[in-house]
Amino acid sequence: MDRDSAFYSIIDYTVDGPGTQQELVAVFSEIQERWVRFYPGYQSARFHVSTDGTRVYNIVRWASEADYRNFVDTSDSEGRMTAIRKALEGLSGKAEARMSGVPTYTVVREIGPGPQRVDA
Amino acid sequence: MDRDSAFYSIIDYTVDGPGTQQELVAVFSEIQERWVRFYPGYQSARFHVSTDGTRVYNIVRWASEADYRNFVDTSDSEGRMTAIRKALEGLSGKAEARMSGVPTYTVVREIGPGPQRVDA
Numbered sequence: 001m002d003r004d005s006a007f008y009s010i011i012d013y014t015v016d017g018p019g020t021q022q023e024l025v026a027v028f029s030e031i032q033e034r035w036v037r038f039y040p041g042y043q044s045a046r047f048h049v050s051t052d053g054t055r056v057y058n059i060v061r062w063a064s065e066a067d068y069r070n071f072v073d074t075s076d077s078e079g080r081m082t083a084i085r086k087a088l089e090g091l092s093g094k095a096e097a098r099m100s101g102v103p104t105y106t107v108v109r110e111i112g113p114g115p116q117r118v119d120a
Numbered sequence: 121m122d123r124d125s126a127f128y129s130i131i132d133y134t135v136d137g138p139g140t141q142q143e144l145v146a147v148f149s150e151i152q153e154r155w156v157r158f159y160p161g162y163q164s165a166r167f168h169v170s171t172d173g174t175r176v177y178n179i180v181r182w183a184s185e186a187d188y189r190n191f192v193d194t195s196d197s198e199g200r201m202t203a204i205r206k207a208l209e210g211l212s213g214k215a216e217a218r219m220s221g222v223p224t225y226t227v228v229r230e231i232g233p234g235p236q237r238v239d240a
Contacts, residue, residue: 008168010168010177012132014220014221025228025229029229029231030237032231033231033234033236033237034236034237034238035236037231037232037233037234037236038233038234038235038236042233043232043233044230044231044232044233045230045231046227046229046230047227047228047229047230048128048130048179048225048226048227048228049225049226049227049228050221050222050223050224050225051222051224051225051226052221052222052224054220054221054222055220055221055225057130057225059168059179098218098220100134100174100175100218101134101170101172101174101175102170102171102172102174103170104170104171104172105168105169105170105171105175105177106168106169106171107166107167107168107169108145108167108168108169109145109149109166109167110164110165110166110167111149111152111153111157111164111165112157112163112164113157113158113162113163113164114153114157114158115158116153116154116155116157116158117150117153117154118154
């Protein structure tokens, strides 16, 4: 596969340890449940936590860019942002956003298993 | 699903525009082909590019942590690192690593589609 038609947003934080990592996953899971998961085309939010306890990536997958745009246009972004801010303030440790620019993504290439490429 | 048994490494760069973004995907794809994709348990490298042209995430998936450890222990890490350094030096634009700490991850939680949670 060289391209998929899904559309992603990636939420990316550094945290000060495994406890905060767990808390961040818990509060962002609740954000998905209360604010996101019921919109058409929502497929998943997958929480990737680093084995050293210092980072969390939440990768949210939509069926298409149109579904994501519909979510942005019709959802209560201000309410959601307030909920996220409150959730972050309620953490016992520190979490720092590492996003830069617009947090929307497409997957343009996938390299699957295969033989070693050895041409010069 | 609340947990999967796969093991991930996440390679994360900011870049100075869509051209560099494309180049970075091309050179890291070649790194996968020449140095990684033939090890047991390798499943995929998926290149997520931001729609604003400024960021690239490469999410590499292994069947298990043991497979990843075997790759690290038995592969030519020094050769691979040299190849990556040369690839980055050959870009026409700028790319800056955004990794922090150990770049290995597990997925600890997935929130699928469902009804809006409305409890207090």
